[in-house]
Amino acid sequence: xxxxxxxxxxxxxxxxxxxxxxxxxxxxxxxxxxxxxxxxxxxxxxxxxxxxxxxxxxxxxxxxxxxxxxxxxxxxxxxxxxxxxxxxxxxxxxxxxxxxxxxxxxxxxxxxxxxxxxxxxxxxxxxxxxxxxxxxxxxxxxxxxxxxxxxxxxxxxxxxxxxxxxxxxxxxxxxxxxxxxxxxxxxxxxxxxxxxxxxxxxxxxxxxxxxxxxxxxxxxxxxxxxxxxxxxxxxxxxxxxxxxxxxxxxxxxxxxxxxxxxxxxxxxxxxxxxxxxxxxxxxxxxxxxxxxxxxxxxxxxxxxxxxxxxxxxxxxxxxxxxxxxxxxxxxxxxxxx
Numbered sequence: 344x345x346x347x348x349x350x351x352x353x354x355x356x357x358x359x360x361x362x363x364x365x366x367x368x369x370x371x372x373x374x375x376x377x378x379x380x381x382x383x384x385x386x387x388x389x390x391x392x393x394x395x396x397x398x399x400x401x402x403x404x405x406x407x408x409x410x411x412x413x414x415x416x417x418x419x420x421x422x423x424x425x426x427x428x429x430x431x432x433x434x435x436x437x438x439x440x441x442x443x444x445x446x447x448x449x450x451x452x453x454x455x456x457x458x459x460x461x462x463x464x465x466x467x468x469x470x471x472x473x474x475x476x477x478x479x480x481x482x483x484x485x486x487x488x489x490x491x492x493x494x495x496x497x498x499x500x501x502x503x504x505x506x507x508x509x510x511x512x513x514x515x516x517x518x519x520x521x522x523x524x525x526x527x528x529x530x531x532x533x534x535x536x537x538x539x540x541x542x543x544x545x546x547x548x549x550x551x552x553x554x555x556x557x558x559x560x561x562x563x564x565x566x567x568x569x570x571x572x573x574x575x576x577x578x579x580x581x582x583x584x585x586x587x588x589x590x591x592x593x594x595x596x597x598x599x600x601x602x603x604x605x606x607x608x609x610x611x612x613x614x615x616x617x618x619x620x621x622x623x624x625x626x627x628x629x630x631x632x633x634x635x636x637x638x639x640x641x642x643x644x645x646x647x648x649x650x651x652x653x654x655x656x657x658x659x660x661x662x663x664x665x666x667x668x669x670x671x672x673x674x675x676x677x678x679x680x
Contacts, residue, residue: 347430
């Protein structure tokens with residue numbers, strides 16, 4: 344199998360230290376790997392149990408590092424994964440991507456294939472205590488080679504990502520704190536980001552077949568390229584957003600991890616986990632992309648699934664209960680800040 348022009352260029356560049364003058368793809372790779380180590384360290388301090396670390400590779404190009412904690416003291420399951428993938432886009436995929444990125448190839452001169460690079464960090468945390476919220480995060484960078492260029496120069500590029508919170512029980516102070524932290528990051532770079540990305544998140548993480556949101560939201564964005572801001576400015580935003588995770592989530596989980604709970608509340612957590620699984624398998628584009636990518640590592644893609652979940656026929660929470668309150672919030676997303 345022919346080696347990607349981007350992979351060939353990067354194999355030579357890896358002999359040098361990654362700096363601000365290095366290609367963005369190498370800088371993003373270095374950054375997400377650094378953040379993976381920081382997040383794993385912070386979560387291990389909360390739980391007291393170490394993560395299992397698996398390094399993997401794919402014959403099509405690239406690989407990743409999956410860090411997973413199961414049956415911990417605080418976390419039933421937590422996964423923090425980095426993937427760095429090289430590959431080739433066929434012509435139909437190029438045409439589809441051109442709808443959002445005109446510079447990927449000239450109209451009327453679309454190549455039969457293009458080399459691509461994708462790097463990102465994905466994370467999911469499912470706490471044991473139903474009072475502690477599940478959290479999800481993903482930040483990624485995608486780049487294609489310049490058509491006709493074999494020296495590793497980039498053509499089209501874009502960033503995507505976000506973070507969202509999925510509690511089983513509503514604690515308004517947690518929701519406000521989570522959203523305020525994200526808003527502060529967004530406002531630092533562009534005051535228009537938070538309202539736009541918060542709305543995007545509410546609309547994306549939505550179980551259409553249930554007519555309810557997956558959680559209380561956060562921010563979500565995709566396809567941010569030069570039409571949004573210069574690449575360096577978008578990279579700075581993504582860096583600040585990802586770095587904000589530990590000081591945002593750790594205080595929340597520390598407040599809730601030791602709270603008392605009943606069998607009924609644990610039962611509700613299992614019901615909500617089932618809805619979480621439904622979204623990931625039915626609606627999430629990232630899961631679908633991963634499972635349909637040749638050479639994908641299924642274990643890493645599905646590490647977002649909880650260890651336990653429950654589905655009950657025609658289940659409905661008791662009117663006026665805390666469970667019903669949570670369901671009402673999911674059916675009618677709020678403005679938290």
